[in-house]
Amino acid sequence: MTHPASDVVLEAREIVRRYPGTVALNGVTYRVYRNQVNALIGENGAGKSTLMRILAGVETADAGQLLLDGEPIEIRSPREAARLGISIVHQELSVLPNLDLAENVFAGREPVQVGALIDRAIEDRRTAAALTRLRKPMNVRLIAGQASLGARQIVEVARTLDQGARILILDEPTSALSNAEAESLFEVIHELKRSGVTIIYISHRLNELLHLGDRFTILRAGRITGELPRAEVSRQWIVEKMSGRELADRVPTSEVRANCSELLRANGLSLASAAADQAAQTPLDNLSFTLRKGEILGIYGLLGAGRTELLESLVGLRPLAAGRIEIRGAAVNLSSVAAAASHGIFLVPEDRQRDGLFPELSIRENIMLGARSGLQVRRADETARARAVAADLNLAAADLEVPVAALSGGNQQKVLIARCLVRAPVILLLDEPTRGVDVGAKAEIYRILRRLCLQGIGIVFTSSEIEETQALADRALVLCQGRIAADLSRAEMTDEALFVAASPVVTAAHTSRQGAAPA
């Protein structure tokens, strides 16, 4: 590199991290520059979070080396990372919901007096001080579970502040925040930078990154594809390096189906927010759209845009606050999963392990689980049906009796699609259909979905990847903070159009205020 070594405060050299079925990081050399905002960009599954978890001591690398100020170091636990001054604010909020804010800030490192008792006064004072420094004074005795998501995020930043972090990793810190909360976080970041803290900032939101970042590193499919200082960075460059356009395997475009019959019409769907819930729920605000027979509708949006919430509402998992859903022109009440299933609506969930698979059960059992087969399970019949649908999907498993956990991510996803298919779906909903799936299986899943829509099934899928949305969708709805920001035809789905529509507006006033923190 042309930069003197002293500029680099932390370096990860040739890091390799494998998971069963995938290589998350494939020889990544990542440099963190002192006292700068180091923006790390990449699509979902590119390996950003894995790399950060390694730096924060939550995971360890299979191979590679970490250097802090040029000295080789080992980070085996979050505690060790904190001792070295490296702290992380995780993407999934990790507050303790049953403790109050001050207790959260000091969790695991409680100050004691008289040798044994917790010094509440110190906790309260230092928490209040940290929150004041973040310009978010709050009642430090508020139970964290009752605080808003933004407040919980602030509490996590306050914790790292109080620990005296030298390097602070923020993993998609604004995904759950309102605009006002995000802006106050930006002020905090400027302030931290001025006081000498190095920041690693991960986000999908391009506007935000261009506003904050000093140094840009792009990660794609477990490799670094580019690294530049702010002055040399363009929006175009980021999108190019991130989506790896040259590798794109475009699925042939399907003909426009404007004249096909309408399958689903949603009118004014709204979903209330549930801030008290640990699992954040983005409120949906008056969504209206249609899905035609044989159409693939893509729902593109950033984390927290409301993609999952929309699909889960359509499948009856979340009760809608308002709105009307029609299927083939008749109003339906999708108040439960069973009701949705009776109308032929099925969901392939985003998190296979948590919401989809029964890892101990066989492939056959996983596929046939939802199918109605009367009182008695007819084994031969089941096996035949499972075999047929498995063959149809090109499911790579010689024996359907092995536990589904033995399959690769791509094949597990096919099992979940098969489960929907044996129930004769009218509308198939897929939440991030290729998450954690390798490139080959990805293309195959695209082909399967294309074929299914030719059979007249309506498909709605969500994605946080531009490339995927462009490759698969006949039409794309872009969600931003629970609203439809754009409804794009295939021709209109450019990188720029998708990005711009998905990014929450950062006010112009804010950009000019850069660095000048108000008192």
Place this chain on the structure above:
Amino acid sequence: MTATATRSRRSRRAAASGVRALLFLLRARAVFVLVALITLFSLLAPAFFTANNLTILAKHVAISAILAIGMTFVILTGGIDLSVGSVAGLGGMIMGYLLTRGVAVGGAEYFPPVVLAILITIAVCLVVGLLNGWLVAKAGVAPFIATLGTLYIARGAALLISNGKTFPNLAGTGGRGNTGFPAFGQSYFLSLPLPVWIMLVLFGVAAVVARKTPLGRQVYAIGGNERAARLAGIQVPRVKVFTYLASSLCAALVGLIIASQLEAAHPATGESFELNAIAAVVLGGTSLMGGRGSVAGSLIGACVIGVLSDGLVMLGVSEFWQMVIKGSVIVLAVAVDQLQSRVQARFLPLLLTAQPEGAEG
């Protein structure tokens, strides 16, 4: 304009204080139930509210309360300890063995003095607690299974010590220099039975540990969100092992108290005590999912169960009906607990927006 705004703010504040009052009633329900039961039994059975009977009652309560205090820590982390009844039985048998058979030291029989024998007994019981903790925290065995296993192991060991027989006459003899053990469970201090003092001291220590020390805070943290606790740098296995040790310590004390009161150790002592202890903890408002509850609640829960059983006995209610009533009370308590969480979740926005301190950011 401003008048309506003020009025609506005032009505919101009134509604919020109404909800707060309801939540308070729901939260403090165990206390109300306890007071109601004592009043009821005092009216129905004249002998109930007498110093003599209350002393007996306190002795009964002490047994399940001591177990419940230890159990509270385990349950707060989201675990459970089914082995406490067996450990109590094992503790009594070890004490009985040490007092009546002694230990072979260099060919001769050595009878340890009572204090030493008590310490040895506690140490052995702590080994069971250590095993529980290791199984749960390090070997990753589900707490229910791990402690179910040690329930059988400890009970089997208790039976093996005497081949199933009772050790009678634990008063000791002057010649062996091991007299005095009956005082442990039978003596009085300031007109309260010693076991009640043991309970009170344990309660005081446990309440301080739970609320005022890093260890207690971390117990709550693990029960609230174990993953987040680990990410915060809390040594989760170590804290869990502590909770099982605390539970076993309490079980050992219970075993010793019972053996001392009876001046005999029977290997079946403590059967189903674990269920009483769990019931007391749950009645006291501690969530079996962990993270929520208090030591004081468990103490009150133990009092409710003790008052209920003794009162029903005094009223001459049949033993079979007693079981039905006890079971109903426990189920009802948990149902009310669920109601409380739902009320809380339902009215949370109201409670937060109408904060009296006006602490919204």
